[in-house]
Amino acid sequence: MSKSKDAAAGSIILKYLNDQNRPYSSQDVFSNLQRDHGLGKTAVVKAMELLAQQGKIKEKVYGKQKIYFADQGQFPSVSDSEIKGLDVQITEFTSKVQNAQQSCRQLESELKELNSSMTTEEMMKEMKELKEEYSRHQDKLQKIKSATNHVTPEEKEKVYGERKQFCKEWRKRKRMATDIFDAVLEGYPKSKKQFFEEVGVETDEDYNVTPPDV
Template sequence: METKVLEYMRQQNRPFNAQNVFDNLHGAVPKGSVQTIMDALCAAGKLVLKEYGKIKVYLAAQTAPTADGDEELAATVQQAAAQKKDIQGQVDDVRKSLSQLESKHAAAREAKAAAEEVAKLESKAAALRAASGEEAVDEREVVAVEEALKKAAGTWRKRKRLCVDALKTLGEGIGAKLQQLCERYGVDTDEDCGHVMPKEFS
């Protein structure tokens, strides 16, 4: 296996890291052995190691250093740095999408809770209105319930709008329709939950 690695490095006569060698040999040498073999070849003076931070780059030992080899080495390091930057950018994008998704789910939960609160208050208000026709009811209690109902309905409407806006923004970015996103991420609509905004508050 050591011979395969050394022959490959000499034939190519250009800088590679251990991962490059493993990939280019198509598994002829086990991945876990490539790094060990290349380090051993360096110790034997058959390969030259240059470290750039955490990046290790190897080159077949030359009888005399060449400008071309240094240029290729520098190019390899630059390419590795560019790939690392690109991958980090992708990771940041994924984290941003996850953050937006978490915000969207939070808004959906709050909208659902507000809708349930509206339903409860609406039921209580209806009961008080019905009772007021039969017996004396504290007018202040009726007013307080109706005010709480209006406030809860406003919260429902606001949270629903935030949730829908977040879904639409996400949909525009990935080319998906609102209904598709609701099904994909398990977002229940008012209709799914059997809650409909009262006409006087919509």
């Protein structure tokens, strides 16, 4: 790399460390500046070592790793009261950030709910369909109310009563017939089936019917 490029790289790195005013490894600086400035890893390492030798930045060695940071002597000293004031500001800004984050979460939740809701056009369409359905049901209800063939509760009760009586009589007569057949079959030499065939008896079972439960 030419001296002009070395100087440019050194200037970029020096400004970056002074602006950030926090410790970095050469790898950190390379990763942070490579995309915007296209600095190579070797150029970054060389420039940072040169800046440290010139006393423009400070270098600390921790094991096999070197850490670089801005020379603190260039910054004005800060009193305890100023530090306390900065701490108060940090606390205030932290609170504001937390409130802003909470508001963002709430707005995101509301946005999600709105996105999942029906649009105005969809609601208008559904309302139209519901009105049409309501109108159809109203017409059907009106036809039912105006019909003249309704069964009164008294007529319905009479029909159910007669049905119950007929079913009761059915079971009664079936028991009577069964008792008679059983008495005859005690002295009959053939089977029950043969007896029914000879006599011409047709049973409920022949037609797969049984008296309904009432």
